[in-house]
Amino acid sequence: MNTFGQKIKVTVFGQSHATAIGVVVDGLEANFPIDEQKLQSFVDRRAPGKNAFSTSRKEADKVKIVSGLYNGKTCGAPICAIIENGDQHSKDYSELEAKMRPSHADYPANVKFDGNFDVRGGGQFSGRLTAPICVAGAIIMQMLEQKGVYIGAHILSIGEIEDDRFDNMCNSCDYIKTASDKDFPVLNDKKGEMMKEKILEAKNNLDSVGGSIECMITGLEAGIGEPMFDGLENVIAHSVFAIPAVKGIEFGAGFEVSKRYGSQNNDEYTYDENGRVRTLSNNAGGICAGMSTSMPINFDVCIKPTPSIARCQKTVNIKTGKNDVLEIKGRHDPCIVQRAVPCIEAAAAIAIAQFLL
Amino acid sequence: MNTFGQKIKVTVFGQSHATAIGVVVDGLEANFPIDEQKLQSFVDRRAPGKNAFSTSRKEADKVKIVSGLYNGKTCGAPICAIIENGDQHSKDYSELEAKMRPSHADYPANVKFDGNFDVRGGGQFSGRLTAPICVAGAIIMQMLEQKGVYIGAHILSIGEIEDDRFDNMCNSCDYIKTASDKDFPVLNDKKGEMMKEKILEAKNNLDSVGGSIECMITGLEAGIGEPMFDGLENVIAHSVFAIPAVKGIEFGAGFEVSKRYGSQNNDEYTYDENGRVRTLSNNAGGICAGMSTSMPINFDVCIKPTPSIARCQKTVNIKTGKNDVLEIKGRHDPCIVQRAVPCIEAAAAIAIAQFLL
Amino acid sequence: MNTFGQKIKVTVFGQSHATAIGVVVDGLEANFPIDEQKLQSFVDRRAPGKNAFSTSRKEADKVKIVSGLYNGKTCGAPICAIIENGDQHSKDYSELEAKMRPSHADYPANVKFDGNFDVRGGGQFSGRLTAPICVAGAIIMQMLEQKGVYIGAHILSIGEIEDDRFDNMCNSCDYIKTASDKDFPVLNDKKGEMMKEKILEAKNNLDSVGGSIECMITGLEAGIGEPMFDGLENVIAHSVFAIPAVKGIEFGAGFEVSKRYGSQNNDEYTYDENGRVRTLSNNAGGICAGMSTSMPINFDVCIKPTPSIARCQKTVNIKTGKNDVLEIKGRHDPCIVQRAVPCIEAAAAIAIAQFLL
């Protein structure tokens, strides 16, 4: 459901057009100072309306902490943070209640919720609900960073255009933040320009385009992760699929391993100059048998193209019980990959918190 | 840890060389007849020693149900099933306690468990622990099949050699079992022969080879799956990463979506001749927003090459604190993909059980 | 922590002097109309300031539903409800940060939360946090009542003065609501007057007084409850101890059974005139082996006297590290038993929801 985690529990609530959306984070240690400005800046990274590459809808997304702080520090009570939904236009939603948008939650949600699915703006399935995930992730990342654990992500590809990859042997915390702070979070800005063109091309064609994201986590000591069902891969994957549009995840060399020989894929061990154990390669993405190896954790996710496109699409009309056609109106993201980058960082942080906080 | 699930709890125990390995399955409805012969046959699909493509070690893997049945039917008590470990050779494990096998659990496990990791045969991280998962999966699949839900998988690739794909528009329960019953579970037997050659080539080179598996689930009605953190993708991924060597999972078109336009990737809806809602394509792998769309659920996983290879490898010696080399002795699987096929089916069944049983 | 339940998850947040307190209720079925007026009325039952028997502090406790409704009905999204904390006087809390109030959370909370416990008004340990529990309980009770399950409670005793007991053989839903709707919820109003005198006596002596509450649940069919760790008694007890000041719980004849013979305590079965199974007595409080027997569920809890009393008390001063004395100022409840009655009903509802919703 909408709660994740055993040790650090993250509970998300709200719908796109409800009074507010928000999150409760429980289980955090007390006496930790929360930098609210830094928190807001993180959440702003996913905000729309910043440029031509995302929806022109403006959302202030001002985070308001309702509980859990005392003297500016965590006090052991759960943190509840709320983002109020601005005044939404009172639209006519009758068409969307009848005609199911292809590749959206609409049809399965209508079946599941017995016809009373909140269709306004996508309801609880709106990408807007990733804002509370970012809030939770931003709080947790402040704590993780104090323990020396850093999380960064960047756009790995848009359509066929690929960014450079992270150097997965590099444990530097600054390095993995390189892309995070950019408006368009790529490592190679030239590739970034090409990606932007690709997005505008899709937009001009009343279409959308998919992509992928690479995420890396540094600073985890060896031996973090529980056996079998609660390994790092299990828990990260569980968390990351909460971000809508994610359709796949692969760790380290990922699907490439299916084509390899063991002698190519094994990561041999060595003591480094400081007597610390490292591997000579990092095909495992820092995880063996669900546990950290001491190398950076590294995974990719793929993001499907936004299903909301302005083209005419075939669909069913559940009011008439007949086949129908639909043109989705309004402003949409021609690509959500760039906005999903902080969401993936946040989902990773929520997962890692289960092991470290 | 070693328990998975909220509604149906699966708890796995044992180490490769402990007295036994086994599983407890709790939360099953009562009064359901268990076909123990069918259960044993399913578990036998992962057994080694059947041919030249897997390890020559023979394991009887006789499943013994210790509790949970009355009059041959479930009685509401948890089912506990045990597989006794045969007499293991009393080997000298001192080398393995010192030299960490690359890409195995050894090093992180030693750190995590404070030096008392059961190294014999891989301990709790042995692939042998997938046998209890198969037991749990086989029990659950008997129940799911009675509800019309069928699960099948096949080898999708070994090295560069690819099998045909499932027709992901086909909801037939017989169809998805085609490969499952074969000794070498592929759809296209010619490709299967090429794969076997690939495996033998790796074996002859003292090497191993990776691959991938496709799994499909039919018969799920629309609207199954919980929002956000407990969608089908979250829960299936969580469960499937419990199978050692899985390094990635993708649903439907998977990573391919990153290269697509929305107009190519969206699955348009239609009423079929029986008035049921279907989609005209199934790029979503049967899942939108974490919920089933009524189409077959479809996912791929990649399996890394077995890390146990007979070649000399560099590693660290944690007893001497120095770099060292290691030649792993004994009999190993040159490829575990074919043996992992029923394990993936079982892990999928355990995940689906959380929503349906 | 602050989340309870597997099927229906109730997450409480807030501190007495935070911006707000509130609750998230997740897992509720969709399409159920919520009567917000009825919800507010339930919450008002625990409100203070209604008469001389509770604190004179007025709290509006207006419940504001932030998410989870669409067209006035549940829509499958989690319900989040908030109660804003009124403008709290900016008091000087330095004395309470130093001197630990006896039998309050202060001392253990200071140890647990590393010195940053929100001491204002009791922080997260304030009795005020039972308001969100009442909100959750009230929502759930509306759903339970539609399934024929009713929950009622009354003051069983204040000091030595005892109310009549419920007739635990009576399955009538009206009957168990008799006391709930009264301002001073007792079955026998004469006893109620004596109790009020007792409370005023304590108040006049700058003291407080304890009491007990009886709760009954009707309409549960036989066989509800899970074996061993998740029986009705386990789960109800777990939930009810969330209400501060509860120090004990007993089901049916309770501690009285310790003095009985089996022949006195056993509840013999019979078919009633409608062919339904009933018992001839209900010493079990409607629960055998953790499961409902079809008879009313019945339990008592004891409530300790409010620890906040105006008398001078010995305590430790953690700033000086020396023994000290403390006079607690401000307005306090001389007795909280009457205000706890709806809280116990709510906690029972939250427990029962795990089995029925």
Next chain:
Amino acid sequence: MNTFGQKIKVTVFGQSHATAIGVVVDGLEANFPIDEQKLQSFVDRRAPGKNAFSTSRKEADKVKIVSGLYNGKTCGAPICAIIENGDQHSKDYSELEAKMRPSHADYPANVKFDGNFDVRGGGQFSGRLTAPICVAGAIIMQMLEQKGVYIGAHILSIGEIEDDRFDNMCNSCDYIKTASDKDFPVLNDKKGEMMKEKILEAKNNLDSVGGSIECMITGLEAGIGEPMFDGLENVIAHSVFAIPAVKGIEFGAGFEVSKRYGSQNNDEYTYDENGRVRTLSNNAGGICAGMSTSMPINFDVCIKPTPSIARCQKTVNIKTGKNDVLEIKGRHDPCIVQRAVPCIEAAAAIAIAQFLL
């Protein structure tokens, strides 16, 4: 269901007449030596057949550790321990399948499990299933004791006859073990003799008798316990009600608090000669607001008289659908309180483990 705990997961399986009963304990730290002899001795404390005060049925109850140890120490893998059920007489259970034993699990279990309840020896509801709980408790207690936390219990009453109470101000670990090691675990042996007479009297009358148990836990530092739903009281109560026949639990002064004034019940703080915070009384049973105060934890439970009595009882016959009478044959415990003492210690240990291990 049959699994308890988040951090330390205890999963019990088996039925009275299944092949075996047992338990899986997961989440234990590695490298801890387990004294198997001490474990067996603990389990032997609940064994029947030792004297005239319990059933004459002999059970060897030999604990066999199946997994989880390596070099005699925990190795991070779950511990699975099994107790084989001896050869049970092949009895005719048709009468018990038809006639529901009063105050047993039979009737609700038949409804719940759709008619396929394992009636043999009480099935999964047999008191025999407390043996695996004792195994788990004994393992956990070995670990807790290393951390300075000790748990002891004794018979507090049988019928009207009361033992002395523990001195709940005394934190000595030896003291609370006084009664545990006795064959008939009481503090005052004279009272113990009177209790034995009471039990024999009940036995001679073909009857049974109830009682109560006091349990104490020493060595917990202040501040242990989570707020609201996961306080010490919530979790201990949840665990303890897993012991069949427990009908109530009260902490510290318990139900007595309902008759008290705050000035009588509050526990004032003081620094002791070593500068440690203590309270001048311990009416709270060592718990305030769900957290430990640093004083001994102290609670009582009541145990109902064994429902199996040889007298003729009225009941329903679910095969004929008519009222009927039943005489329960075989050997029964005239009193189970003495055998329940280690079970209560074990249940307390399982609860405390969630906070400390």
